[in-house]
Amino acid sequence: xxxxxxxxxxxxxxSVVFASADEPTKPVQLPGVDWHPRAEKWFxxxxxxxxxxxxxxxxxxxxxxxxxxxxxxxxGYTENKELAQQxxxxxxxxxxxxxxxxxxxxxxxxxxxxxxxxxxxxVDKKMFCDDCHQPQTKFEKLTEKGKQFHDEWEATLKxxxxxxxxxxAPTSSPPAPSPSTQP
Numbered sequence: 001x002x003x004x005x006x007x008x009x010x011x012x013x014x015s016v017v018f019a020s021a022d023e024p025t026k027p028v029q030l031p032g033v034d035w036h037p038r039a040e041k042w043f044x045x046x047x048x049x050x051x052x053x054x055x056x057x058x059x060x061x062x063x064x065x066x067x068x069x070x071x072x073x074x075x076g077y078t079e080n081k082e083l084a085q086q087x088x089x090x091x092x093x094x095x096x097x098x099x100x101x102x103x104x105x106x107x108x109x110x111x112x113x114x115x116x117x118x119x120x121x122x123v124d125k126k127m128f129c130d131d132c133h134q135p136q137t138k139f140e141k142l143t144e145k146g147k148q149f150h151d152e153w154e155a156t157l158k159x160x161x162x163x164x165x166x167x168x169a170p171t172s173s174p175p176a177p178s179p180s181t182q183p
Contacts, residue, residue: 027083028122035082038089061098063105086128093135100138115139 027035043051059066069077069084077084091097101112108116122128132146133139142150 025083025119026123027086028119028128029126030128033128035085035089038093039085041092042088058098061102061104090129093130094133095136095138 043054045051045054055066059068062068066074067078069080071078087098096111099109101109101115103109103112118129129139130143132143132149134141134143134146
């Protein structure tokens with residue numbers, strides 16, 4: 001029961017990123033967080049050939065060309081750089097792969113669909129997944145903030161269901177955000 005909600009946070013990020021070809025998703029804006037070192041942990045090797053092979057694997061999973069994130073001459077990055085770095089950090093820090101959430105450009109796995117909703121919440125609340133999810137648990141374990149929010153979310157859904165209303169998105173917000181401080 002908790003897994004779909006938890007997985008949603010990471011995967012939402014990935015899902016929203018490529019929700020449609022015309023509507024790229026926003027990265028989570030956390031002042032003072034440098035995403036580059038967190039994203040670097042995504043790479044399994046430091047040699048250039050291995051890194052390129054890993055990026056090609058991600059490109060295939062997302063069904064996006066290299067120029068989605070890199071400039072034509074590979075001397076810089078597109079406006080998708082920060083979002084891509086956040087996705088890479090999510091993957092590395094939570095033991096998930098691109099394929100766990102993405103099933104192509106406009107398609108997502110169950111985990112990705114769940115995550116899409118959590119990513120929207122993350123962007124809105126200026127929180128990152130590690131505010132509610134414990135690292136390296138594939139989003140299956142929650143922090144204390146995450147447990148509190150999950151309980152509030154479930155209570156809201158239960159009350160709506162008991163009242164005979166369709167289960168809308170909860171109106172409750174997670175506890176007050178604190179900027180992620182992971183290195």
